[in-house]
Amino acid sequence: MSSSLTEIRWHGRGGQGAVTAAKMVAEIAAEHGKCFQAFPEYGPERSGAPIVAFTRLSDDPIQCYSAVEHPAIVLVLDETLLSVVDVTDGAPADAAVIVNTEKSPSEIKKVFDFGKRRVYTIPATKIAKQTLGRAIPNTPMVSALSKITGQFSLGEIEDHLRHTFGKKFPPKVVEANVEAAHMGFEEVQE
Amino acid sequence: MTWDIKDIQKWSPEEHELGAVIPEAGNATLYKTGGWRSERPVRDEEKCTQCLFCYFYCPDTAVLVEDGKVVAFDYDHCKGCGVCATECPVDAITMHPETEFEGGC
Amino acid sequence: MSATTDTQHLIQAVTGNQAVAMAMKQIDPDVVAAYPITPQTDVVQEFAEYVAAGSVKANFVTVESEHSAMSACIGSASAGARTMTATSSAGFALMWEMLYIAASMRCPIVMTTVNRALSGPINIHCDHSDSMGGRDSGWVQIYNEDAQEAYDATIMGFPIAEHADVRLPVMNMYDGFIISGAIGPLQALTDDEVKAFIGDAPTYPNLLNTDEPMTFGPFDGLHGFYFEHKIAQQRAMDRALNVIQGVYDRFAAVTGRQYNHLMTYCMEDADIAMVVANSAAGNARIVADQLRAEGVKAGVIKLRTFRPFPTAEYAKALANVKAVGVMDRADSFGGVGGPLYMELLSALYQYDIRAKTANFIYGLGGRDIFPQDVETGFRLLQAAAEGADLPKSRVYLNMKGA
Structure with missing residues (x-):
């Protein structure tokens, strides 16, 4: 396995866009010559049910299609999952957990056991509501991932939103997403 | 019969029922779907006219009725779809984020 | 038994299909659900005549396709009824999806497959494309040379299918037209001999038993036990080798006709x-x-x-x-x-x-x-x-x- 390999696990609910977020990261990686892989844990589509998706990023071709067992990064798109799913399952002690919540890391650490893992929080849904007018936390979550992993930059997210994303959506939506990305990058806290 | 599946993850192929039969009736209730919910329905007792629309519309039989009256929601199985709130003719049912409740987050 | 002196077992001149229909009559299963197709037609037709004449007690289910025929058989076998059917060629192909389900639900159905080519060009004659294509469906497959073998295999079907070590559906093949329509010699067993040979159907979980309601054919997804159920099917196949030989041997003891794998x-x-x-x-x-x-x-x-x-x-x-x-x-x-x-x-x-x-x-x-x-x-x-x-x-x- 390549030493440059980063394995990411996404926790969300059916219909919340975890797969879309994983795909966005994959597209950014593609635009910058990185090797990547993004896939959900397949099953019956059930709106609201806890779902899991995976992203792998690497400088070398990715050959393993198994589920990610030991994610270095765990992203939780919906904080209500914390009481339903063990989001730290299999994540090593030095893993980072990024939770979409308006609470601070110290507040949620009081309620849930994350072990020695680094815990970050980001009010991604709040940001999305402010900027996009809709509760779609994907873009700020992706920029939080960029800040914490350094695998890609805020500028690269911006490029992606303006160019690839911009082909499908009107400029107003694109700029709202760019703003969401910036806010996400700024508002992550450890 | 009652079906003891405590260790089912460790069962050998021979330990499973032939043809994947589930030999216990009505055990779908053991599968708690409440965890799918990000919003929960809350009923205003004052506004409720006991028309039972919520009971008939609920796809998960999660509206509990006793003696012809709605008494509670079964939060172990309610998936938070909100059809009860949508169909309530007097707006007695409202949906609230799970984060507002203890044990939510 | 000597054919010329044994009046109970006189040699008869019958077609392959008649021989199998006779065997089905003697077995008198609880349910037959079938759809006619050349060159299997006379099997279903003759059995329907037995039903109409009241010479069997079987419930004959007329269906609108072979997919439905096999579906009805699966339902019937899951309800604990001894179930038989027959098909050929395109009908076999139309059953495809249900063949796998019959085997995986461990339904001890006995089916006659009269071998016929699959189109195209459109062709109704014999080859083994139908049953050979279904060889991975999880059914026991027995190939037969002539009317006598086809008759004997039909009688031996349930003792194999219903055996506790097996519990798998069994299909018996013989050549379309060449055997199905040709008149050949048949030395049949008596009805009593057939009844004694196949015995009563064993009991197993029953779909219609309201005292012990159960779920049949449930979904079993990514984190379930589909894999283990497939392994169990293969192990049943492994055990079937001995069971089948045992049934062949027991049949030889009754008839003098010794079969081997x-x-x-x-x-x-x-x-x-x-x-x-x-x-x-x-x-x-x-x-x-x-x-x-x-x-x-x-x-x-x-x-x-x-x-x-x-x-x-x-x-x-x-x-x-x-x-x-x-x-x-x-x-x-x-x-x-x-x-x-x-x-x-x-x-x-x-x-x-x-x-x-x-x-x-x-x-x-x-x-x-x-x-x-x-x-x-x-x-x-x-x-x-x-x-x-x-x-x-x-x-x-x-x-x-x-």
Whole structure:
């Protein structure tokens, strides 16, 4: 396995866009010559049910299609999952957990056991509501991932939103997403 | 019969029922779907006219009725779809984020 | 039993289909759900006449397709009813989805498949494309040479299918038209003998038992036990080898007709051997006799049990043979050879037997096969036994433009 390999696990609910977020990261990686892989844990589509998706990023071709067992990064798109799913399952002690919540890391650490893992929080849904007018936390979550992993930059997210994303959506939506990305990058806290 | 599946993850192929039969009736209730919910329905007792629309519309039989009256929601199985709130003719049912409740987050 | 003096077991002149319909009448299953298709039609038609005449108690379910026929059979067998059906060719293909479900739900259904080609060009005649294509569906498969074998296999169906070590559906094959429509000799058992042989159906979880309600055919997804259920099916197939032989032996004790997984002919000292299924086996034996008369040590293995495949028995029978020919009345396009050939090569390799081999494709779409065609194949084997090479590609017997 390549030493440059980063394995990411996404926790969300059916219909919340975890797969879309994983795909966005994959597209950014593609635009910058990185090797990547993004896939959900397949099953019956059930709106609201806890779902899991995976992203792998690497400088070398990715050959393993198994589920990610030991994610270095765990992203939780919906904080209500914390009481339903063990989001730290299999994540090593030095893993980072990024939770979409308006609470601070110290507040949620009081309620849930994350072990020695680094815990970050980001009010991604709040940001999305402010900027996009809709509760779609994907873009700020992706920029939080960029800040914490350094695998890609805020500028690269911006490029992606303006160019690839911009082909499908009107400029107003694109700029709202760019703003969401910036806010996400700024508002992550450890 | 009652079906003891405590260790089912460790069962050998021979330990499973032939043809994947589930030999216990009505055990779908053991599968708690409440965890799918990000919003929960809350009923205003004052506004409720006991028309039972919520009971008939609920796809998960999660509206509990006793003696012809709605008494509670079964939060172990309610998936938070909100059809009860949508169909309530007097707006007695409202949906609230799970984060507002203890044990939510 | 001696056919000429035994008045209870007189030789009758019947078609293959009549023989099977008679066996079904004697078994008198609880349910028959079937749809007519050439060349199986008379099986269903004759059985329907027995139902109409009140000579059987069976519930005959008329359905609108073979997919429905097999679906009805699955429901019926899951309700604990002894269930039979019959099909052929396109009807078999239309059952495809349900064949797998019948096997995986462990329904002990007994089905007759009258072998017929699959279109196109549209063709109603015999080859083995239908049942050979369904060889991985999880059904026990027994191939039969003539009306007598087809009748006997039908009687032996439930004792195999319902056996606690097996609990799998069983299909019995014989050649469309060549056997299904031809009139041949049949020595039937008496009704009492049939009843005694098959016994009462064992009880197993029953869909209609309201005292103990259960769920049949549930979803079992990514983190479930589908894999373990498939392993259980294969293990049942492994156990079926012994069970089937046991039923063959018990049948021999009643009738004197001994069946085995492989029906060997002149194989004890054979240098060359032909493996063949169903009605063409007779021609192979005729040619083997001719070659024996010339001093060539030729033998024949007639396929009988195909699923489960008796790998070890083939290895044993072919251990000292120099060249083996496999006659396939079906092809696996783009594959190593026909389905029987591939199976046999794997068996030989597994047992370190390195006889020379050749694959003879014959009889597709009812193309007739004559003794001289089989001889063509045998002569290649004879040359190979004396040092020549055998062709790696398929050899077609009785092909036009050759």
